Amino acid sequence: MKKIFLDKGHGGSDPGAVANGLKEKDLTHRIVEYAMDYLQANYTGFAMRTSRKGDETLTLEQRAKMANDWGADVFISAHINAGKGTGFETYVHPNASQRSIALQNVLHGEILAAMRQFGNVVDRGKKRANYAVLRETKMPAVLTENLFIDSNDAKLLKNEAFLKAVGEAHARGIAKLLGLPQKAKPTPSQPQQQKSSDGKLYRVQVGAFSDRKNAERLAEELKKKGYPSIIV
DSSP: OOOHHHHEEEETTTOOOOTTEEHHHHHHHHHHHHHHHHHHHOOEEEEEEOOOOOOOSHHHHHHHHHHHHOOOOOOEEEEESSSSSSSSEEEEEETOOOHHHHHHHHHHHHHHHHHHTSSOOOOOEEOOOOOHHSSSSSSSSEEEEEEEEEETTHHHHHHHHHHHHHHHHHHHHHHHHTTOBOOOOOOTTHHHHHHTSSSOOOOOOOOOOOHHHHHHHHHHHHHHHOOOOOOO
């Protein structure tokens, strides 16, 4: 069972970068939530935690300690840049392990490709920095800087579809590095049965015939299309 720790940059009394009607802490929350939803919907063989569920205030040391104490296999910290630049970049520690570099490589490629579906996003590169969450964590760790909040990049950061794509790209990168098994998807021949809110199960009848041959013909057509059918 792989353990994934996702850090939502800033939060609580620390909003992070603020510009163009946006707050970094809100954007990182949404990106990570989209990543978690995508992992849950598409993969198995993992457990995941996040540094904050809502708008809590946490120190950098607390974030690293939470991941260390849990024994996480990977640590990813999502951030939004500031400084009136443009583009996407990722960071590992200057003394990063080969596993951290591998995580950076796969995340960088996945996220940049997702961003470029929305426009010509600048690749600012794979970088190194002595950030606390990269220095203090004991597992492969990467920090992502997902565009600039105080430049024209803000147009993309205001697009919910963009934030969703970025979050899901984080998830795919993590899954690739960890080799997470994909969830089996139901086939038409194995339809899912869903009970209603009152606990009852409703079935659909598609025909009633006085001539059995007509019933058999329809049943055969349904079977060819992958739907189980019986004649009563």
